[in-house]
Amino acid sequence: MKLDIIGDIHGCYDELMSLIEKLGYSFTSGLPFHKDERQLAFVGDAMDRGPASVKTLEFMFKLQDNDRLIYSPGNHCNKLYRLSKGRNVQQKNGLETTMAEVNAFSPKDKLRFLDRYRQFYEALPLYENLDDGKLIIAHAGIREQMIGEPFSKKIQSFVLYGDTTGETLPDGRPVRRDWAKKYRGDAWIVYGHTPVTEARFVNRTVNVDTGCVFGGKLTAVRYPEMEIVSVPSMQPHIPEKFTHFD
Template structure:
């Protein structure tokens, strides 16, 4: 059985990502991370935006996925960046502006390479990951048990954005229902998307987005051990970004 280390929302925090991978016991060789126990890194989306080095994170994830040493599924920020790179009419706000600025600061040849790599990474990624013979599911914003194994439009919206109602909070963010409270499935669902101060274990689900880009921590869930590893963020702390569940 392959063992996995599922890493929460990185959001361009390259420094913390490399520190966490080191903490997990991986060794870097020719740009690719290897583990003596043949473990695999798993990225659950939102690898870019808001943080200081989204380009570095894109390249790290791309190299390791291409080398079959890591797995990746995309999040809502990844989806938005992809649509922007395709030339769609996307508002450059909510963190996308930082990634766009990074790309525009690159030399033209390097920019083309990074853009091409991200598009390839996105296009070969599944909507969500089903691992360990169905015992583990990794989905960016989570997934209800009845959706596991299905890949329709509504499932896609759910795994990218969570259980949204169509209503807005006062700060303009979507109102999200706490789907994990009602989860009764057998597979363990590991997700992120909603920043919490500590990893949240509830009903066979684990939220490991501990808000690194908002000054919290970058966390990984070690599976099947179900042990959490974290490194502190170097970003300014913003209490308002964390959700109390």
């Protein structure tokens, strides 16, 4: 299995296309193909905050329709899913940018898009367990003891939000423990969710969210080589959005 696992896109469609091209893919009938039979994979949060969430999601829909999607949904994915089901969800922290695009549709097309998104989300696993258990793609990470366990709200919360303490930072973001430092599993875990300036390798984990939507980079890790490939962001740089670990 040869994968190129891309970090949080957050509506940065142009950077996504640039990265896919840099990774060596060509497009046939709108689908990416690689001469070495590599395949794209994603750590989730394709939408929110960036300029082209709908276009990014429609690309994911096309991959899914052609059985070419490997995607671990994130917290932003889950929030849009709850909205698509008619739940009362606050449109903030980026969701408002996606919904501004969706609300520009006609009422019929808006319903069609949200229904398609609901189907998209319901077909996704909580996290991806690949290559006979040698590779896990989980949006915010996962503890080794959780891998393969039956679904629970505790595991879902960890995968979507990380190892949160229940406390919040002054800007409202949750305080998270650095779970990767304690990871001792044999599988590689590729995740995102917490923006870092460079892809972060700790034990057998790698965080590939390099904050594209905050002016950093869009990053992929090539599996099994574990090589990093990035393209620069076209968005304004917001340094305070990046997490710096000790």
